[in-house]
Amino acid sequence: MSKREKILSATWPRELVSWFEREHRPMPWRSDPSPYKVWVSEIMLQQTQVVTVIPYFDRFVSRFPSFKALAAADLQEVLKLWEGLGYYSRARNLHQAARALDEKYDGKPPRTATDLREFPGIGAYTAAAIASIAFGEPVPSVDGNVLRVCSRLWGIETPLRDKALADDVRARLTPLIRTVNPSHFNQAMMETGALICKPRNPHCDQCLLSRYCVAFKTSRTGELPVVEKAEKVPxxxxxxxxxxxxxxxxxxxxxxxxxxxxxxxxxxxxxxxxxxxxxxxxxxxxxxxxxxxxxxxxxxxxxxxxxxxxxxxxxxxxxxxxxxxxxxxxxxxxxxxxxxxxxxxxxxxxxxxxxxxxxxxx
Ligand code: SF4
The missing domain is CATH 3.90.79.10 (Nucleoside Triphosphate Pyrophosphohydrolase)
Structure with a gap:
């Protein structure tokens, strides 16, 4: 079997997507994945847990229900609604992005991850998440959770913070995401990282990837991913x-x-x-x-x-x-x-x- 045939015959992406469609946690942006709601939720979810984000998200989209409404807002009001969520450059960038979208695209965002990267606050991960969830583009969104799952799944020993790991994982996931619903696949990978393949003590007994997982089969879940010691913060x-x-x-x-x-x-x-x-x-x-x-x-x-x-x-x-x-x-x-x-x-x-x-x- 060729490498390509081997990739396309992998059944775990379909199993994972089915699991996600059955078991996913309800979230306000999941019940209505409009581009605006997906965008706001993905920015809020950077470095922040779902449970913290939900009340902020609800207040934010209720006060600013569209890119146009956000573009017309005063930054001070945006920051006030963001207060307590931290990483305030996210709020400033979101506000700037809404203004740019309003001016250049009449409030309708472009549909591809490549085009989304031009907006402030949108990196590779967020661009792929928005493009796949809101527009169905088959591009893998690779964050820390997904890197952990994939390092263990494939037994990859490249250190977690090495950019080569993200490139490698993205390259491996790209042909796979094309075989399934891209939105659900990306969300299923994130959900697996958040709920099952946790940094410490992963719940391998509940994980449907365990049949394929190198770390699980070789008892190396405690060693993977390779994490270099963080420097002491001043x-x-x-x-x-x-x-x-x-x-x-x-x-x-x-x-x-x-x-x-x-x-x-x-x-x-x-x-x-x-x-x-x-x-x-x-x-x-x-x-x-x-x-x-x-x-x-x-x-x-x-x-x-x-x-x-x-x-x-x-x-x-x-x-x-x-x-x-x-x-x-x-x-x-x-x-x-x-x-x-x-x-x-x-x-x-x-x-x-x-x-x-x-x-x-x-
Ligand atoms: S089997 Fe365990 S280590 Fe492997 S992906 Fe699942 S939870 Fe993670």
């Missing part, structure tokens, strides 16, 4: 100030190109060497806003982990002493009544600190 100590002036507090809007771009926060920054946090907050506030402040007691300290670093952040009550607020490190500064804080999109750590602020201390 930890930063941050001090921010809640600056009071005449019953209002100061917040700063981050530039859109920055991490957490477009979100509002309290001014402050990283602790310097041999610096007390009170000194940090005083120095940072002067550097970032030009204001001189008196630093009071801390309101709260919270910890937060981002993908590449961790922070411990303390908010101090500060009283304005002198100066006019100038946005030296942000794009906008605003004095607001603290009761208005919920109206501004904030990063999660700042939102938690905001919860610790009481009424005006004057």
């Amino acid at each position: 930890h930063y100590r941050i001090a921010v100030g809640v600056i009071w002036k005449k019953g209002r507090i100061l917040i700063a809007r981050r530039a859109e190109k920055q991490m957490l771009g477009g979100l509002w926060e309290f001014p402050g920054g990283k602790q310097g060497k041999a610096e007390a946090l009170e000194q940090t907050v005083m120095r940072e506030i002067e550097e970032e806003t030009g204001l001189k402040v008196k630093v009071g007691p801390p309101y709260a300290t919270v910890k937060h982990a981002y993908s590449h670093f961790k922070i411990t952040i303390t908010a101090f009550r500060c009283d304005w002493l002198s100066g006019r607020a100038l946005p030296k490190a942000s794009v906008e500064l605003k004095w607001i009544p603290p009761a208005d804080l919920p109206n501004y999109p904030m990063p999660r750590a700042n939102r938690r600190l905001a919860g610790a602020i009481g009424d005006c201390p004057d």
Whole structure:
């Protein structure tokens, strides 16, 4: 049997698709896989679990039911709806993509993964997921879950983070996806990775791939995929100030190109060497806003982990002493009544600190 005949005779893709069609979990974007809903769901699902995404998805598509509605929205409102979901560049890119679609395509997205790649926030995986689920294009969507399943299924020893692995897996899956329903095949692979072929202790007894799976047959599910040790992420100590002036507090809007771009926060920054946090907050506030402040007691300290670093952040009550607020490190500064804080999109750590602020201390 030739290699091509061997591939086409593989029965597991059909078995997997049948399993998915019988057993798949209901999700709001699955009951109505319109291009818009599939697009929004795929962006939200990047780095985020289904159960977290569902309430955000429902609120988002109810407020912005189409690319046109999203294109017409203000970015601040989009970010506010995204608040708490993290990875805010996804929201900014989605908003930009909706505007580009509205201008160039009258709100109707192109139908192929290749054409979808031109939009911000759309990588190879997301383009393939949208093209296959919304338009039935037979292109495999290969994310971390699918790489894990395939490494085990075929006994591939290329390290998980090596780009050659994704290329290899995509090349192996391409002829297979052409033999079945592409949307259901891709979703079945993702579902297998999420529910059955878990990183630790995969449920091989429930997996219909076990008959074909090299890792299972050779008792190497604990060794595959090959994962290289992750580098230790740095930890930063941050001090921010809640600056009071005449019953209002100061917040700063981050530039859109920055991490957490477009979100509002309290001014402050990283602790310097041999610096007390009170000194940090005083120095940072002067550097970032030009204001001189008196630093009071801390309101709260919270910890937060981002993908590449961790922070411990303390908010101090500060009283304005002198100066006019100038946005030296942000794009906008605003004095607001603290009761208005919920109206501004904030990063999660700042939102938690905001919860610790009481009424005006004057
Ligand atoms: S048999 Fe086990 S290791 Fe192989 S794909 Fe299924 S769950 Fe993963």
